[in-house]
Amino acid sequence: MCGIVGLFLKDPKLEPNLGAMLTDMLITMTDRGPDSAGIAIYGRPEKGRAKLTVQSATPDADFETLAADLGKAIAAKVTGTAKDTHMVLELPDDRLDAARHALRSLRPNAKVMSAGEGIEIYKEVGLPKDVAARFDIAHMSGTHGIGHTRMATESAVTTMGAHPFSTGSDQCLVHNGSLSNHNSVRRVLKQAGMTFETENDTEVAAAFISHKLQEGAKLGEAMEATLTDLDGFFTFVVGTKNGFGVVRDPIACKPAVMAETDQYVAFGSEYRAMVNLPGILSARVWEPEPATVYFWER
Numbered sequence: 001m002c003g004i005v006g007l008f009l010k011d012p013k014l015e016p017n018l019g020a021m022l023t024d025m026l027i028t029m030t031d032r033g034p035d036s037a038g039i040a041i042y043g044r045p046e047k048g049r050a051k052l053t054v055q056s057a058t059p060d061a062d063f064e065t066l067a068a069d070l071g072k073a074i075a076a077k078v079t080g081t082a083k084d085t086h087m088v089l090e091l092p093d094d095r096l097d098a099a100r101h102a103l104r105s106l107r108p109n110a111k112v113m114s115a116g117e118g119i120e121i122y123k124e125v126g127l128p129k130d131v132a133a134r135f136d137i138a139h140m141s142g143t144h145g146i147g148h149t150r151m152a153t154e155s156a157v158t159t160m161g162a163h164p165f166s167t168g169s170d171q172c173l174v175h176n177g178s179l180s181n182h183n184s185v186r187r188v189l190k191q192a193g194m195t196f197e198t199e200n201d202t203e204v205a206a207a208f209i210s211h212k213l214q215e216g217a218k219l220g221e222a223m224e225a226t227l228t229d230l231d232g233f234f235t236f237v238v239g240t241k242n243g244f245g246v247v248r249d250p251i252a253c254k255p256a257v258m259a260e261t262d263q264y265v266a267f268g269s270e271y272r273a274m275v276n277l278p279g280i281l282s283a284r285v286w287e288p289e290p291a292t293v294y295f296w297e298r
């Protein structure tokens with residue numbers, strides 16, 4: 001099981017409703033994954049600024065002076081917005097690497113959920129309705145987003161084991177299925193310098209795509225490579241700063257439905273995730289083909 005939803009907006013008029021639409025879609029998929037839930041939201045990037053979303057199990061202690069401490073450490077203006085166990089830190093985009101580095105010594109127990117110009121990732125153990133409420137996802141606006149509700153197969157039920165996984169700037173991936181060769185792919189990626197936070201198979205898929213993108217591949221090419229190099233079952237939905245992609249393994253036993261109108265492209269593990277979207281009754285609705293890469297970029 002596991003439930004996936006995704007929404008890539010073409011019509012800017014829908015942007016204020018992105019969080020509300022994704023929340024509704026994800027809650028519909030609750031019975032596909034009771035363990036943990038997460039959402040990646042891509043907001044419109046602000047020129048010269050970047051965002052670092054961090055999570056802490058002890059937010060009161062860790063977040064109170066974090067923005068000021070980080071600002072001092074990297075000699076730049078840093079602002080922080082806390083939501084429950086997560087905090088979004090905004091800082092100059094050329095100080096992002098320095099900020100990640102400083103965070104490791106300033107707050108050794110804080111975890112980086114995502115980094116980039118547009119992306120924010122919120123994920124925790126729990127049901128979609130509770131996770132979405134904790135982070136007030138329904139009031140977030142943005143250009144595209146991806147949600148996931150997990151029934152664990154490959155690693156422990158923890159915050160870091162929840163999807164989406166982000167292994168590169170403005171990148172994320174969610175997965176329904178299980179990979180049989182993730183340990184050997186992880187070894188190869190580690191040798192190439194990629195680092196991992198969990199024993200999870202999906203994190204390997206995310207890092208595989210990030211590594212291909214770092215090597216200069218386009219999103220479509222990186223996703224195509226999963227079909228030859230990753231073994232097992234998968235439906236993947238991938239997000240980048242400007243793009244949104246879907247790919248299923250050649251057997252495609254993990255369900256997937258897509259819908260497209262002039263206003264959006266939507267993904268659901270099942271059609272019922274999309275029933276409340278505007279104009280769904282006249283949308284083009286189809287099942288993505290096995291071993292076929294679909295992607296949209298602005």
Ligand SMILES: NC(=O)CC[C@H](N)C(=O)O
Binds near residue numbers: 161202
């Ligand atoms: N049920 C699933 O699709 C699980 C996805 C992935 N293998 C995980 O454990 O996180």
